[in-house]
Amino acid sequence: MDLRHLATLDAVAAEGTFGKAADRLGYTQSAVSQQVAALEKAVGGAVFDRPGGPKPVRLTPLGEVVLAHGRELLARAAATEDAVERFKAGEGRVDIGTFQSVTNVILPAVVRQILTEHPAADIRLFEEETDEPSADGLDLVFFDGRVKDAEQVKILDDPYVLVARRGQFPEGPVPLTALHGAAMVAQPPICDQARVERVYADAGVAPLIVFRTADNRGVISMVRAGMGLAVMPRLALDVASDDLSAHELQPALAPREIYLAWQANRTLSPLATRVIELTKQTAAQL
Amino acid sequence: MDLRHLATLDAVAAEGTFGKAADRLGYTQSAVSQQVAALEKAVGGAVFDRPGGPKPVRLTPLGEVVLAHGRELLARAAATEDAVERFKAGEGRVDIGTFQSVTNVILPAVVRQILTEHPAADIRLFEEETDEPSADGLDLVFFDGRVKDAEQVKILDDPYVLVARRGQFPEGPVPLTALHGAAMVAQPPICDQARVERVYADAGVAPLIVFRTADNRGVISMVRAGMGLAVMPRLALDVASDDLSAHELQPALAPREIYLAWQANRTLSPLATRVIELTKQTAAQL
DNA sequence: AAAAGCGATAGATTCTGCTCATGTCAACCA
DNA sequence: TGGTTGACATGAGCAGAATCTATCGCTTTT
Numbered sequence: 001m002d003l004r005h006l007a008t009l010d011a012v013a014a015e016g017t018f019g020k021a022a023d024r025l026g027y028t029q030s031a032v033s034q035q036v037a038a039l040e041k042a043v044g045g046a047v048f049d050r051p052g053g054p055k056p057v058r059l060t061p062l063g064e065v066v067l068a069h070g071r072e073l074l075a076r077a078a079a080t081e082d083a084v085e086r087f088k089a090g091e092g093r094v095d096i097g098t099f100q101s102v103t104n105v106i107l108p109a110v111v112r113q114i115l116t117e118h119p120a121a122d123i124r125l126f127e128e129e130t131d132e133p134s135a136d137g138l139d140l141v142f143f144d145g146r147v148k149d150a151e152q153v154k155i156l157d158d159p160y161v162l163v164a165r166r167g168q169f170p171e172g173p174v175p176l177t178a179l180h181g182a183a184m185v186a187q188p189p190i191c192d193q194a195r196v197e198r199v200y201a202d203a204g205v206a207p208l209i210v211f212r213t214a215d216n217r218g219v220i221s222m223v224r225a226g227m228g229l230a231v232m233p234r235l236a237l238d239v240a241s242d243d244l245s246a247h248e249l250q251p252a253l254a255p256r257e258i259y260l261a262w263q264a265n266r267t268l269s270p271l272a273t274r275v276i277e278l279t280k281q282t283a284a285q286l
Numbered sequence: 287m288d289l290r291h292l293a294t295l296d297a298v299a300a301e302g303t304f305g306k307a308a309d310r311l312g313y314t315q316s317a318v319s320q321q322v323a324a325l326e327k328a329v330g331g332a333v334f335d336r337p338g339g340p341k342p343v344r345l346t347p348l349g350e351v352v353l354a355h356g357r358e359l360l361a362r363a364a365a366t367e368d369a370v371e372r373f374k375a376g377e378g379r380v381d382i383g384t385f386q387s388v389t390n391v392i393l394p395a396v397v398r399q400i401l402t403e404h405p406a407a408d409i410r411l412f413e414e415e416t417d418e419p420s421a422d423g424l425d426l427v428f429f430d431g432r433v434k435d436a437e438q439v440k441i442l443d444d445p446y447v448l449v450a451r452r453g454q455f456p457e458g459p460v461p462l463t464a465l466h467g468a469a470m471v472a473q474p475p476i477c478d479q480a481r482v483e484r485v486y487a488d489a490g491v492a493p494l495i496v497f498r499t500a501d502n503r504g505v506i507s508m509v510r511a512g513m514g515l516a517v518m519p520r521l522a523l524d525v526a527s528d529d530l531s532a533h534e535l536q537p538a539l540a541p542r543e544i545y546l547a548w549q550a551n552r553t554l555s556p557l558a559t560r561v562i563e564l565t566k567q568t569a570a571q572l
Numbered sequence: 573a574a575a576a577g578c579g580a581t582a583g584a585t586t587c588t589g590c591t592c593a594t595g596t597c598a599a600c601c602a
Numbered sequence: 603t604g605g606t607t608g609a610c611a612t613g614a615g616c617a618g619a620a621t622c623t624a625t626c627g628c629t630t631t632t
Contacts, residue, residue, distance in 0.1 A: 001363060003289060018610060031590055033610060038589095043370050049552050053598030054608040061425075061555035065373045069366035076362055077287060080355035084329050087351045139347075266335050269347035304579060317621055319579060324620095339629030340577035 003077055005039040006070035008032055009047060013067055016056035039066070086120075087269070093122040094271045097141035099191075100216050101158070101235040102258065103127060105286070106142075110278045114271070121271055139272045141261045144192045144233075152261035153276065156283040158233040160196065160253040161246040163223050174247040176200075179207045183228030185219045188212050192256045196231060199253055220244070235286075258283075289363055291325040292356035294318055295333060299353055302342030325352070372406075373555070379408040380557045383427035385477075386502050387444070387521040388544065389413060391572070392428075396564045400557070407557055425558045427547045430478045430519075438547035439562065442569040444519040446482065446539040447532040449509050460533040462486075465493045469514030471505045474498050478542045482517060485539055506530070521572075544569075 011021035011032075018032040025032070040046055047063030059067060086092075098107060103125065114121050126138060141147065142155070162174050169178075179200065184207040187193040200207060210228050213219060216236040223230045224244060233256045237246060260279055262268060268276075297307035298318065305315040313321075326332055333349030345353060372378075384393060389411065400407050412424060427433065428441070448460050455464075465486065470493040473479040486493060496514050499505060502522040509516045510529060519542045523532060546565055548554060554562075 001289075001367065003287075017608090019608090028591055029610075030592080030612085033612085034589075037611085044374065046553055050610060051551055051598080052596090052609075053600085055599080057610085058552065060553040061378065061558070062370070062373060062553070065369055065378070066366065069362070069369055073359065073362050073366065076355070076359050080287065080352070080359065083351055083355055084348070087348060088330065092347065092351070265337055266344065267332055267346040267348070272347070303577085305577090314622055315579075316581085316623080319581085320620075323580085336579060337629080338578075338627095339631085341630075343579085 001039070001042045003073065005035050005042070006066075006073055008035045009039060009063070009067055009070055010074065012036065012048065012057065013059055013063070018057070090118045090270045090274055091120045092269055092271050093124065094140065094269065094275055095124045095126065095138045096275065097126050097128065097138045097143075099127060099142060099144070100214075101144075101233060101238070102142040104238050105235045106155070106279060106282050109282045110275060113278050114275060117274070118271065123275075139262060139269065140275060143259050143261060144256045145195075146257075146259060147261035149264055150261040151264050152259040153280065155258045155260050155279060156286060157255040158235045158258055159255040160231050160249065161234050161237065162249055163220065163230045163232060163237060163244055163246055165223065165226060166243050166245045168229075169245070169247055171245070172247065173250040176203055176205055176249050176251060176253075179229065179231070180205045182207050183210045184208065185211045185213075185222040185228050185230045187216075187219065187232075188214055192233075196253060203251075287325070287328045289359065291321050291328070292352075292360055294321045295325060295349070295353055295356055296360065298322065298334065298343065299345055299349070304343070376404045376556045376560055377406045378555055378557050379410065380426065380555065380561055381410045381412060381424045382561065383412050383414065383424045383429075385413060385428060385430070387430075387519060387524070388428040390524045391521045392441070392565060392568050395568045396561060399564050400561060403560070404557065409561075425548060425555065426561060429545050429547060430542045432543075432545060433547035435550055436547040437550050438545045439566065441544045441546050441565060442572060443541040444521045444544055445541040446517050446535065447520050447523065448535050449506065449516045449518060449523060449530055449532055451509065451512060452529050452531045454515075455531065455533055457531070458533065459536045461536050462489055462491055462539075465515065465517070466491045468493050469496045470494065471497045471499070471508040471514050471516045473502075473505065473518075474500055478519075482539060489537075 008021065008025060008027075011024050012018055015021040015024060018036070019029040022029045022032040027035075036048065043062065043066055045062045046060050047066055048057040049060055050057050096107075107125065111123055114123060141150075144158075146152065162169075162179075164174075186197075186209050189197055189212075207229075211222055213222075216232065216238075219230050219232060220237065220241075222228070224241070231249070231253070234246070235258075260276060262272070294307065294311060294313075297310050298304055301307040301310060304318040304322070308315045308318040311318070322334065329348065329352055331348045332346050333352055334343040335346055336343050382393075393411065397409055400409060427436075430444075432438065448455075448465075450460075472483075472495050475483055475498075493515075497508055499508075502518065502524075505516050505518060506523065506527075508514070510527070517535070517539070520532070521544075546562060548558070
């Protein structure tokens with residue numbers, strides 16, 4: 001049973017004669033006749049009564065059964081083509097792995113723009129703390145560092161700054177050695193934080209870490225409360241604040257590199273491609 | 287877009303490689319490769335990522351869209367074939383035009399048997415008083431007389447009998463002339479009743495019709511009540527009754543002929559065909 | 573570096589599906 | 603009543619599609 005045969009069945013049922021259906025479909029009467037014959041062979045019985053003479057054909061009861069189902073099939077086929085077109089235009093779902101800084105600074109603009117372009121887009125964000133991410137199950141993953149076995153683009157360099165209460169240090173750079181023995185608030189030692197602490201160690205600087213939390217806002221709050229200093233990526237410092245100051249470190253730490261990654265050699269959906277584009281644009285403006 | 291291509295897509299997605307899908311479908315790997323290529327051309331994009339080497343292929347996002355819709359289509363196609371099979375086995379709907387005697391005497395047995403054979407059969411009865419029936423809209427029509435422009439079979443001859451209160455006439459035949467001047471209850475003069483009354487007139491018999499009703503049971507009730515005599519087809523006298531007696535008339539009226547008709551040159555559904563068969567069998571037992 | 577697994581491709585062949593021309597049948601008309 | 607008309611069926615021929623066989627090229631694994 002072939003969709004084309006069902007379309008022909010439908011046309012003949014609507015037009016009443018093979019010839020008119022042929023005109024509508026751009027075939028000859030002979031072709032329609034043969035298609036109907038093929039369909040009848042497939043279903044094992046006549047779908048039209050042919051009265052003979054100049055009378056139109058009429059559906060048999062079997063023909064009505066086949067036509068009813070056939071219309072359903074044709075509608076589904078049309079819906080399929082439609083869905084493909086919409087997919088190519090950017091509809092669909094995209095699952096994105098992210099983390100705090102990106103969620104707060106980069107993604108809002110990207111999501112807003114995507115939803116403006118494609119109101120039917122289905123964006124899902126997953127913010128899971130992982131040390132070594134893989135893009136399994138996700139379409140796109142933000143990560144602060146390279147991702148193994150994945151295609152990726154570097155979104156931006158996010159420099160580390162020292163955060164302190166305003167007035168604690170004069171404006172301008174602060175030597176890294178100033179951290180030696182200082183009370184500090186920090187992230188748990190995963191992801192890029194581990195690298196940062198290795199830099200301290202290599203420089204012979206041993207800060208006194210008095211509190212760790214994965215919540216950047218929590219880190220900032222504790223700095224503001226006077227619990228200690230913090231070294232954090234500038235993006236994590238997403239709120240301007242009168243009572244805090246940010247300082248470059250000397251020597252500067254290598255910046256945190258933020259990558260957007262996806263599974264290698266996989267075709268991306270147009271929606272995901274657009275997300276990458278917009279992410280690059282957004283990051284370039286920072 | 288072809289159903290066969292979608293079936294191939296499904297098989298490849300399930301098996302992971304073109305070759306295994308080919309085995310399952312009875313094709314060669316080459317054929318599957320070409321079918322997938324054709325499908326990809328139809329939807330305008332790749333549906334599989336081919337990693338190369340001994341790795342299995344993977345659906346692209348587009349492929350997932352197409353496959354989701356494709357499975358739906360394939361399921362509908364299977365459902366269609368199933369519906370055709372069930373139709374050929376006797377499921378479906380049949381609309382039957384009937385009238386009182388047939389409804390009460392013949393159809394119960396037929397309906398019971400059909401519903402035993404095909405619990406999903408959808409039998410609809412239409413009891414409309416018409417003088418000249420046509421089978422438009424109906425699959426089968428019972429009628430007491432020939433139906434013009436229709437195929438038909440005679441179901442049975444239904445002899446007319448005189449119905450009287452028991453004891454009013456001695457057992458056995460009653461001369462037609464006994465009706466002259468007699469009070470009678472009768473059907474409205476349509477259908478076969480008109481023919482009956484012409485027979486009276488031709489025989490010079492002029493009964494006094496005191497009540498007409500289309501309801502056979504009403505006729506009988508009024509006879510029982512002593513309102514008069516009645517001449518009615520034996521089938522219409524479907525209740526045995528101690529206080530009534532039935533008599534042949536002399537000369538006998540030509541019996542009412544009951545036909546089962548359907549539109550000429552139309553293919554009947556297996557269900558309708560079965561109804562015709564069962565009707566003949568049932569009538570033969572009367 | 574060789575072997576194995578897998579998809580793509582070229583060429584040959586078979587099938588399918590279409591068109592054109594013609595046949596056949598029933599209703600209509602003169 | 604016999605020709606005409608309108609409609610479907612059928613046969614021949616051809617073009618294109620689908621399939622198979624064989625082979626190529628790529629990637630991973632050994």
